Amino acid sequence: MSGHLLEIERLSKSFGGVAAVRDCTFSVGEGQVVGLIGPNGAGKSTVVDLVSGFGRPDSGRITFAGHQLVGKRPDIIARLGLIRTFQTPREWRQLTVLQNVLVAECVFAHESLWRTVTGARRIRREEGKERIRAMEILERYQLSALRDTRAGNLSGGQKRLLEFARIAAADPKLVFLDEPMGGVNPVLGARIGDAIRHFADEGHTVIVVEHNLPFIEKTCDEVIVMDAGQVIAQGPFAGLRDDPRVVDAYLGMDLSHE
């Protein structure tokens, strides 16, 4: 199993009597773009929560870049280089677009209360570098004209782009995207696809939870199919199209034309 950035072994989680995730096992190699698909209720979002520390599994192991993640807080996991998104964009509404990206750059040393009290000017000077980088990132996502706009005032599509700008700012090893295409028009969808490929080209690993199968087919190197809390197939999209278990899980849908 060496060479894998993320390894999930026999992960289980129940809510009340309902098993959301059962004995879920998969792994993701470095630099890959992997789609995580499955019908509603398959347990995809629960897996995202468990991996990112927003939920605690009942059993199982999660190994990320050599670290055991089970029991760690979300912020600790994020600091290890695993950034997740949520199904709806969760921008910091009252902060400006630029401030959102600056926070996402995660330069924790500048947030020391003691250093702020004793040497705020030095921090401001040091932050010049981060500001330049943040502006470059905003440029890339065509948000630089909106840099002083409060993030809460952005349109739905712009919020999606800001989410990508924040991820780029955080520069994580692994990105877990939870339905990045929700409520996105085709033009923006193409840009999001490009953004994901760009992450991969820069050496980031990306896992995309998504219902839009044509998007998954175009964007992902590999697909993991979940149903009823378990992984039922993993491999390149083309090879899974005719897999009877996958077809069955999607109730016989023609996967090429969802």
Place this chain on the structure above:
Amino acid sequence: MMYWVSVITEAGIFAILALGLDLVWGWCGDFDLAFYGYLALGSYMTMVLAIGKPTPPTRYIIGLALPYPLAVIIADVVVVALAAIIGAIALRNLREIYFAVTTLGAVSALYLIVEVYTPLFNGYNGLFGLINPGQALLNLTYDGYRQVFMLIVFAALFLVYLLVQRLSRSPFGRMLRAVREDERAAAAYGRGIFFAKYRAYLFGAALAGLAGGLFSAYISAFNPSAWAPQELLVIYAAILVGGRGNPRGVIVGVFVVYIGFVELTRFLPSPASRPEFGPGDAAGPHRAADHPDAQVPASGHLPRACGGWSGPAEGLAA
């Protein structure tokens, strides 16, 4: 004249308290009802450190006669220590109404302990006798001292303002706002929510403790009836008027609300049938107003906690 010196001094002290509370509520979004307790503890501790040994039947702890500024600093350390305990419990998992109720519970428990356990701070009668600390040293008249004290309060307010403004514009302030806007997203970007809020909470409590230290010298006496969560609602109103998370606005808000609403309304005629009541009288002979030189109406401070505001008559007559 001295009435306005008194009012403006008090507003200045409350502005420091409000800047501290704004850190907790305006920046972090936590509605804290224990906050006035930090001012109270700051007042009590400053007194027991500065007014010397108790004379029976008065009882209280410590009873040192330290110089007033040193007493304020030590008192503030004690306040931060208490905030460290309450914050550690209340901030860890509780949010919104649960946080508010927990802090209200904490301050109510403290209130009861102070009231019932007399050896701590002389119970219901409270402490008194911190009258113009340093007046002899500065060689001032009573009125002169009150004016100088007003300037000291404003110097402190100015320094606190600069400090808070510095925090507000820093990455630390930005991070706190991100936590307030969306905790889960902030955690997903590596922010430890508890620790972020905790640091701001302790800093806010330190400002409340400082306000308490100044308050004790301002009213020269402190007892449980001067101390109630309702007092805090005026401060919350002031923050709302000035704008949450905006230090300059908060200071303006305090002056508008405190002087505009609370003090000026005293000049309205009050119904003749309205009784003057409140445990300010229960403080009996120890009230500040009974001090021969008192210019400050004690009824302007102590009974207000119990719902009654006295008319301006005493204040103006003085």
